[in-house]
Amino acid sequence: MEKKYEKAWLSYRRSRNAQNTGHFGSVFTNGTGVVAETAVSELQGAAKELLGCHMERGSWEEASVRLILEPNCGLGEEGYEIRESAGRLTVASEGERGLLYGVFACIRLLQGEKPLEGLSVRKIPSAPLRMLNHWDNMDGSIERGYSGDSFFFREDKVLVDDRTRAYARLASSVGINAVVINNVNVKGSATRLIEDDYSRELEAMSEIFAGYGIALYLSINFAAPMELGGHESADPCDPQVQQWWKEKAADLYGRLPGFGGFLVKADSEGRPGPFTYGRTHAEGANMLADAVASYGGRIIWRCFVYNCQQDWRDKKTDRAKSGYDNFMPLDGKFRDNVILQIKNGPMDFQVREPVSPLFGGLEHTNSMLEVQIAQEYTGQQRHVCYLLPMFKQVLEFKTCCREDHDRVRDIVTGRTFGQTNCGIVAVANTGDDENWTGHDLAAANLFGFGRLSFDMDLSVEEIAEEWIACTFGNDPEIMEKISKILMMSWPTYEKYTSPLGIGWMVNPGYHYGPNVDGYEYDRWGTYHRADHKGIGVDRSPTGTGYSEQYRRQNADMYGKRENCPEELLLFFHHIPYDYRLSIGKTLIQHIYDTHFEGASEAKEMLDIWNSLESKVPETVFERVQKRMEHQASHAEEWRDQINTYFYRKSMIPDEQGRKIY
Numbered sequence: 001m002e003k004k005y006e007k008a009w010l011s012y013r014r015s016r017n018a019q020n021t022g023h024f025g026s027v028f029t030n031g032t033g034v035v036a037e038t039a040v041s042e043l044q045g046a047a048k049e050l051l052g053c054h055m056e057r058g059s060w061e062e063a064s065v066r067l068i069l070e071p072n073c074g075l076g077e078e079g080y081e082i083r084e085s086a087g088r089l090t091v092a093s094e095g096e097r098g099l100l101y102g103v104f105a106c107i108r109l110l111q112g113e114k115p116l117e118g119l120s121v122r123k124i125p126s127a128p129l130r131m132l133n134h135w136d137n138m139d140g141s142i143e144r145g146y147s148g149d150s151f152f153f154r155e156d157k158v159l160v161d162d163r164t165r166a167y168a169r170l171a172s173s174v175g176i177n178a179v180v181i182n183n184v185n186v187k188g189s190a191t192r193l194i195e196d197d198y199s200r201e202l203e204a205m206s207e208i209f210a211g212y213g214i215a216l217y218l219s220i221n222f223a224a225p226m227e228l229g230g231h232e233s234a235d236p237c238d239p240q241v242q243q244w245w246k247e248k249a250a251d252l253y254g255r256l257p258g259f260g261g262f263l264v265k266a267d268s269e270g271r272p273g274p275f276t277y278g279r280t281h282a283e284g285a286n287m288l289a290d291a292v293a294s295y296g297g298r299i300i301w302r303c304f305v306y307n308c309q310q311d312w313r314d315k316k317t318d319r320a321k322s323g324y325d326n327f328m329p330l331d332g333k334f335r336d337n338v339i340l341q342i343k344n345g346p347m348d349f350q351v352r353e354p355v356s357p358l359f360g361g362l363e364h365t366n367s368m369l370e371v372q373i374a375q376e377y378t379g380q381q382r383h384v385c386y387l388l389p390m391f392k393q394v395l396e397f398k399t400c401c402r403e404d405h406d407r408v409r410d411i412v413t414g415r416t417f418g419q420t421n422c423g424i425v426a427v428a429n430t431g432d433d434e435n436w437t438g439h440d441l442a443a444a445n446l447f448g449f450g451r452l453s454f455d456m457d458l459s460v461e462e463i464a465e466e467w468i469a470c471t472f473g474n475d476p477e478i479m480e481k482i483s484k485i486l487m488m489s490w491p492t493y494e495k496y497t498s499p500l501g502i503g504w505m506v507n508p509g510y511h512y513g514p515n516v517d518g519y520e521y522d523r524w525g526t527y528h529r530a531d532h533k534g535i536g537v538d539r540s541p542t543g544t545g546y547s548e549q550y551r552r553q554n555a556d557m558y559g560k561r562e563n564c565p566e567e568l569l570l571f572f573h574h575i576p577y578d579y580r581l582s583i584g585k586t587l588i589q590h591i592y593d594t595h596f597e598g599a600s601e602a603k604e605m606l607d608i609w610n611s612l613e614s615k616v617p618e619t620v621f622e623r624v625q626k627r628m629e630h631q632a633s634h635a636e637e638w639r640d641q642i643n644t645y646f647y648r649k650s651m652i653p654d655e656q657g658r659k660i661y
């Protein structure tokens, strides 16, 4: 049976005032393609539901809204301009996708009850590629999925139904233009997605996506020529293997409208890759790039490559170094239609990490920033954790690879090195739960990721406010309180879990809940190295040397403990418990204090939510309340386990004499 689903931020409430109704009499477009059609019908649907206006199609002269393709207007295919004058609204772009994004922007204004009079807005998307990666498996499960099962797959079948369109609307409404529907760990029947078996469904899906300006991408299994083609190897330098991929590409591009290309996780966590054949990642990626090049296809190649068989006794090997060690020597060796996909930090989506040194390191290679909105290590969508402030910090980080235009955002938007194949991608947080994201407030991360990738000038507060207005309406009390919860949530989560850049301390495997030594003696390279004197990983030049992978200025900042930003202190240094931080307190006291504070803030967020009972729909109120109650008590569990652990290790009491077990 199909599960019901809601419309998230696209569930339109009737406007409380009539200020904008005059604008929505009729609509004209000179676009003739499917995306222009979508733009028109989205506008008509929203006008009807938000304002009660039935918009007819009208001629250029009479229409009150004109969606106009204007060649060479400098906006590009995806940029738009919205102009209002004398009761008429014009949305202009060079491409139909720009018209669609412009329409969704108008709809957001209506949802926020903003007046349209005299409006003049011009936006060109910041990142060329704005992508979602779904880690959905063909059996319907989702790797690191916290919102139910997949709505793309079930029991080895590809699902194409109303929900596919509903998903495409949500994604496109915030500017997403590329989607990978299957898990990067490609095994079993997922390897067959590129075979004919699924062609009918994938064709239908890519058609729906294309109508919303979204390119469908697939994750592939590097060993597919062996598993599907019966070849003896998957060696990228073997002409037969090359030929096999060429034929696959010809077939896929021949039948899937707007097909984007492949995403590849190779030689990582047990997945096959070019290393088996003594080949480099560049040789692997370029072979695929050549197969898709003539169709305008792209190969997105992940840099999440590290030794997952480490010995915890070995203090020289450092997982944080592996991305850079593997890919820096290949800079400049990749084809132009290859994009390296780099996780924001050198480890794995922890609550705080430094920015990967590949940003600012690579100069001749297209790169894309990968973040995770599925909250694998940040509360798994049972805890509220609004991640946009983290993403914003990452994007604003100065890599020092240039005097100017050297921030991560400059690199991934093509400003630093003039690249056009670049962008930003998030591991998605959706599933077939009624509200899409399990936690209703987690939808702010999905919405926010899209909005930020489209417009990196937006502040995280503005994004939160837009999302709240679209989802709950713009009642000032709702706005203020939910904003407050969202803005508190990441720092709060960090405080009661693993602050100062130490990370981890979770239960192995499923990564939820406190377990200080969970990964301490394991093979994954994720250690905190705590003993009775101190804690932290020495990644300075005299330790593992990781800090030296940064450009000089940043290497100096991270390499010396007195220069290191404190929020990352334990990522880079092993610090004694009695070390005095700049705020005047000792490290151990800071650990105690943050955990007490974090747990009490989690309770405060719950209280704020509870005060909104009469203001938000009952089902939503209760869903969120249940999760926030769990969060508040789980935060206490974190607090007590962490504080007790470090009290037992250090035997230094809390200066404030609070209860430590």
Ligand SMILES: CO[C@H]1[C@H](O)[C@@H](O)[C@H](O)O[C@@H]1C(=O)O
Pocket (backbone or CB within 6 Å): 135, 143, 144, 184, 185, 265, 304, 348
């Ligand atoms: C898809 O595999 C994931 C894996 O579940 C996750 O725990 C790990 O952190 O990252 C991997 C990756 O990013 O490839």
